[in-house]
Amino acid sequence: MATSAKTYAAPAAATRPRVSLSGLTGKILFYGAIGLFIVNLIAMVSTVIIDSFAQSWFKTLLPPAFTTQWYSDLAQDHNMTQLLENTFFVAIATTLIALAIGFPAAYVLARKQFRLKGALYGLFLLPMLIPPLVYGIPLATLLIRLGLGGSLVGIVLINLIPITPFVIFILTPFIEQVDPAMEAASRMLGSGRFRTFRRIVLPLIVPGLLAAGVLALVRTFAAFELTYLVATTGSSQTLAVALYGDASGAGIRAHQLVNAMAVVYMLSTMTLVVIALIFVKPTQFVMSIKNR
Secondary structure (H helix, E strand, O other): OHHHHHHHHHHHHHOOOOOOHHHHHHHHHHHHHHHHHHHHHHHHHHHHHHHHOEOOOOOOOOOOOEOOHHHHHHHHHOOHHHHHHHHHHHHHHHHHHHHHHHHHHHHHHHHOOOOOHHHHHHHHHHHHHOOHHHHHHHHHHHHHHOOOOOOHHHHHHHHHHHHHHHHHHHHHHHHHOOOHHHHHHHHHOOOOHHHHHHHHHHHHHHHHHHHHHHHHHHHHHOOOHHHHHHOOOHHHOOHHHHHHHHHHOOOOOOHHHHHHHHHHHHHHHHHHHHHHHHHOOHHHHHHHHHOO
């Protein structure tokens, strides 16, 4: 009995997990890098927010006095209501048009097999791969010659160039995961193409449309380079362009005023992201499509 007990205990000791020194070092480096990134991010954001309320801040740990004067001056220097309206209009209009254009293109790429399909897909994604200024400068010149410079319509049109391929890139995998046999079965039961699309395809692709719309909306909201090339007047400026104008005049404009504009821009962007994620959770939609 004693021998059998010893024989039974040996495998248990042999299978005891061992802590690898290299694995432990890797975990320390990984979590240390993440912690350092988070600390730096919090420090940078906190510095901007605190400075936007500071009367002056040079050599002390915290400002000696706080004020909201910079936000009052910001409201006098800029028409903040118009800036917010322009920014949201450009973001929403660009996203809706990009979805209207990108969905049929993504459906064809996901469902049809034809020659040069890979080349066409690469052509759609080309604006995402090359720097925006490469095609932005000649396109902005064309829009200005057509009389669309300094207009919100021109800003929407120029931002459609990178946003539409972005929508196609997101929607194509969603459509590919919907089983084509479901469409075929619906047609065999007597449903037409439009009814099959409306009753079968569209409900399955709505999560993908919402996910692509949210990501495109946030990306357009933060767009700067292409918007800056067309927004030649103050009446068509967005928050990103106005923030760049304030930052470029930092030698004349107080840095607290620039930080106040940065805080408004940051809060607007974060508010949009939070509201979008309340209604749309892209990762959950991907899982729900995979499980269908």
